[in-house]
Amino acid sequence: MKLNIEQSKLAEILETAYLAISPKPTDPILGNILLIANEDGIVSATGTNLNLTINTTTTANVETSGQVALPAKLLTDTINNVRGEITLEVENQTCIITHNSGKCRLIGGKPDEFPTLPKGENPIEINLSAKKLQAALEGTLYCTNGDETKLVLTGVNFKIDTNKWQAASTNGHKLALVTGILDSEYSDPIDFTVPGKSLSELNKILSQSADTSVCNILLSNKTIEFSLPNTKVISRLLEGEYPKINSLIPRTFEYEFTLERKGFESALKRVSYLAERKQKVVKILWELEATQATLYTEATDIGDAVDSVLMKPGTSNLENISIGLNIDYLIEGLKHISTDEIVVQCNKPTQPVIICPMGGLLNQLYLVMPVEIKQGFENKSTPSKTTTAEKTPEALETTETTVVAELEEVINNTQTSQTESNGETSEVETSTAEAKASNKSKPSSRTRAKKEAASV
Amino acid sequence: MKLNIEQSKLAEILETAYLAISPKPTDPILGNILLIANEDGIVSATGTNLNLTINTTTTANVETSGQVALPAKLLTDTINNVRGEITLEVENQTCIITHNSGKCRLIGGKPDEFPTLPKGENPIEINLSAKKLQAALEGTLYCTNGDETKLVLTGVNFKIDTNKWQAASTNGHKLALVTGILDSEYSDPIDFTVPGKSLSELNKILSQSADTSVCNILLSNKTIEFSLPNTKVISRLLEGEYPKINSLIPRTFEYEFTLERKGFESALKRVSYLAERKQKVVKILWELEATQATLYTEATDIGDAVDSVLMKPGTSNLENISIGLNIDYLIEGLKHISTDEIVVQCNKPTQPVIICPMGGLLNQLYLVMPVEIKQGFENKSTPSKTTTAEKTPEALETTETTVVAELEEVINNTQTSQTESNGETSEVETSTAEAKASNKSKPSSRTRAKKEAASV
Structure with a gap:
């Protein structure tokens, strides 16, 4: 792999991919950013903590295609402190970065060990204005529960019913809800919860996006992919039923x-x-x-x-x-x-x-x-x-x-039922509290049982 | 006491006096700022932590003179968040602050318990441009030792020899020295060390002062007073001889x-x-x-x-x-x-x-x-x-x-001799290493003994 690239372009994709890097990676390879250069002159940077993966691309003058996994912090810090045109030359996991006043040699991990991009099956596609999605995150993220033991409450819950969508969060004392209208209609109700941590990083990326950008969302059983021009944010979904806060x-x-x-x-x-x-x-x-x-x-x-x-x-x-x-x-x-x-x-x-x-x-x-x-x-x-x-x-x-007391009761019951279902295969709940009340949609017997337990 | 004052003027003197307040005062009265209003329309604010005292004044429409000691943080925070004309009315240690959208009632300490301004005896007067003094502090404060057990090394050492002055600091690994020329000449060498913490606060005040301001310094046996227009910063001096760093x-x-x-x-x-x-x-x-x-x-x-x-x-x-x-x-x-x-x-x-x-x-x-x-x-x-x-x-x-090793040896010896002299009455050393070498000035026998110990 060998390429020339303007510092600002490389710095931008590294900063974005770096958002997904854990400060204390469980596996050393996760402390790296994977750089892939292809012959079409596209360079991509990927960072992941397994729960959240961010992949972003830019253009460069690629002489030889290839890939390299380099220490994320070291690479990002170094590139942030150089200026002008940079050359990256990789041989046997070692990358020589040449800039206008010097060189540095970074030794990376094995690119083959780097996790592949998660790919959801049979995804549902949802399109939303990037600015509206950002406003929804700004309006809900601050009410999520920061305590990791609170499971589903650490996330923002999204529901879609025909052409109406909502994002909601609560920590038991305060509650935030944002609603809007979609361009498309969905025949079946949709319900999923995305970890607050993943959405915080997505929010940073959205704040940089153009006013007219559209975020293309692909929702699968266990993962969700938010696609913006040049950048993909893929997150694991939280399992378990979200409390029926609308009521x-x-x-x-x-x-x-x-x-x-x-x-x-x-x-x-x-x-x-x-x-x-x-x-x-x-x-x-x-x-x-x-x-x-x-x-x-x-x-x-x-x-x-x-x-x-x-x-x-x-x-x-x-x-x-x-x-x-x-x-x-x-x-x-x-x-x-x-x-x-x-x-x-x-x-x-x-x-x-x-x-x-x-x-x-x-x-x-x-x-x-x-x-x-x-x-x-x-x-x-x-x-x-x-x-x-x-x-x-x-x-x-x-x-x-x-x-x-009422809110806490609902939430506590949810946690109980979640703990029960923790070991089970996850299943994206596709009915909202409102949808149930009005449409009389029929949840599976397991889901209904959980819901009944939650409403005690 | 009753007065009307513009919020910005009151906020300014409170912010300045607050610089001397300890976050954990040893005596509850030291958690207060003393406000004194006199019939000439002058309002002064004083804060102290006993090592450092800051007193600053402004003008106001004083209806009734008097004094009050009010909780420093509460008062400063409250005044920083109101706007426009403010009325302060004090009765029996209670102050009613009236502003354009409400009131607040603050209960203070006994003003009589507030320490009086430290007054040094037979001070030596030194005048220095405020901007030069600030440059000297910027150039030396970062080399002081932050460890309180290092006694004299936690301060900046000043020496004056005829019309030459210097400020110096060291922590044993790095050393900073700033020198300049005074307008006046001093027949006897002058040597004193001011705590870094006091100088850090003085530095903040100096950075706000006009380019043409002169800082009038009154040096006494145990204290030093830095006077700027409307503001006095009075600090305790550090006892003990400063290492002979010039050599x-x-x-x-x-x-x-x-x-x-x-x-x-x-x-x-x-x-x-x-x-x-x-x-x-x-x-x-x-x-x-x-x-x-x-x-x-x-x-x-x-x-x-x-x-x-x-x-x-x-x-x-x-x-x-x-x-x-x-x-x-x-x-x-x-x-x-x-x-x-x-x-x-x-x-x-x-x-x-x-x-x-x-x-x-x-x-x-x-x-x-x-x-x-x-x-x-x-x-x-x-x-x-x-x-x-x-x-x-x-x-x-x-x-x-x-x-x-050489620097550390000198410093360690200084600490030893300091520890010895700790219980003794302090004495401002009035000879510099250079002055001793060239002028052959005769320090007291006790001082000489200490110096000899230091040079072992």
């Missing part, structure tokens, strides 16, 4: 408020320092007549804070409502919304709160569970106002995390 | 090379990845006729690298010279030089290498110890060239770290 999202709301996202985020940040000693809880009083949301922290020995932001209520003939929320969860949700205005929807102080962008590329929703506010909740910064404004002390007193 | 710096050089700083740094970086397994050692062959410096890493099972940079030799009738150096130390030294070109000076492969900026605001010098290069040193990237270029295999073979 947890309220469909109707008594209250709806529109407010400015950045202003709300700033107010939350300002009171957050004084909420530190109270598990970052803020009591938000939505004042319908005053068209403002007032944020209170509970008084401690370091003090307390009160802040307010203007809002537009969707209703006005109701009583004001106070809801206790975790500031960090709220701020995290707001960070993943890109529109200037947001809509907050809720019913009772014991029920989930929904935050949506006002407009945006896709339908996006963030669900956060309320926190119980004890009756003794006290804020001394504005003592008179707080007392008069609190119209529903009884409701506040009894506020409980019933919804959290 | 370790060669005065004459057989070799001198001028080269481009960034190009040299890039070449070092490029070969550094392949030097990883060999303690980051690079062999630099200074080729006088070819006017280039060639960098070799030793061959390992992952490969090796060779790189070169152009250089201008100051001499040409000598033989080429190869010196082994640690890449990280070299890169660190180059990072703290700001000029485009540098001068490298050396004598034998066993003797220290000096790197200086070509030009610049001050005379600056970085000394780095060579590393032994074994005779078997091998680089396969350019086998023929390496063999022919190596003119002095005998010299290389016997290369030893004698200079490191």
